[in-house]
Amino acid sequence: MKYIAAFCFLLLLGNLTNAQTINLNVPDPSSLKTAEDYKPLEETVIELLQSLTKDRYRINKSSRLEADNFVSKWLNGCPYLHMYLHQAVVMGLIEEKATYGKELFTTYHFGVALHMLMNQDKDYDGTEYEIQVAGINTMYESYIKLNPQQKSKTMENYGKLIRKNKLLEWVEKNVEFENTHGVKLN
Template sequence: MKKIFTLIIAAITFGLTAKAQTFHVPENYVLKEKGDYAKYEEDVIKGIDWLQDTPWALEEQKRMETSSFLLKWMQGSPSVSIEVNASVAKMTEKNPQLIMIFMGGYTKYALQNKTAFDKNKANLAGVKAAVDKYSLETDHKNNSLLNKLVKIDKEGKLRDWIASDFYKTK
């Protein structure tokens, strides 16, 4: 039994490490003109996925470089505009790494739904990404709102919370 458990842990660790190595931050990227942003959309999605899938304890330098690239892209992108409201601030206050996860989920939704963009669905994607990451990270700091959202998500009612409470949290 102990050997099986050890093999499972090794397989999971190898899988996470292999997946974590699949994204490379673009080198010498240029984000000055409108057209520059479209060139990097695929890299943006890959970077968002990499941050979501890579445990906080791994590859700190790459996480900082990836976050920096994504933040620069998000700040100047003509196609994505993210509003960080009080709910997002409350969700991320104790785990600041989650702000990039929220913005990543929002951005990924926006890029994949350009013609049928819906702000509530984009916020749902961002919140869901933050909830999932919070649940997976064992060294997260306890957050009462996220604990509540984990339960709401398990009940399949996260969309309802977005519609009723996301814009009201103070």
């Protein structure tokens, strides 16, 4: 009887562990050859972006890397989506040499992309601050889920701005200065 109970417990534990890991269905990146190949995959990209930004650390690592690569290729080649990523947003992470900076930059990039894809009725020209706010919010949520032992000063500052409802004001000031002068305002 002990063995049956132990077997059932291990089986249940295995099912719970598998329920926590997500595998994504990712299209073959070689399917993106011409401009016409992008639009039919847009809904798939939106679904992948939603998973990669909301459940990033629950996704199986190899599946996440595969999805990151596909989505990045789709975003870089998409003929009708023009991304605006601002140096002012990520410069602090670069200056800090954060060990997880690349991961956070990816979530910022994907947060911006998801916002733009979900709001295609707007004609973005790169000055819309809401795009950057969406990317920073996504990046900060990812940072919280990472729960790093070594805290990032930049990310902690973003958290304060978000809690004080001053992120939009910060973005307006820094992105406008960057657009005008090409450098980050402290």
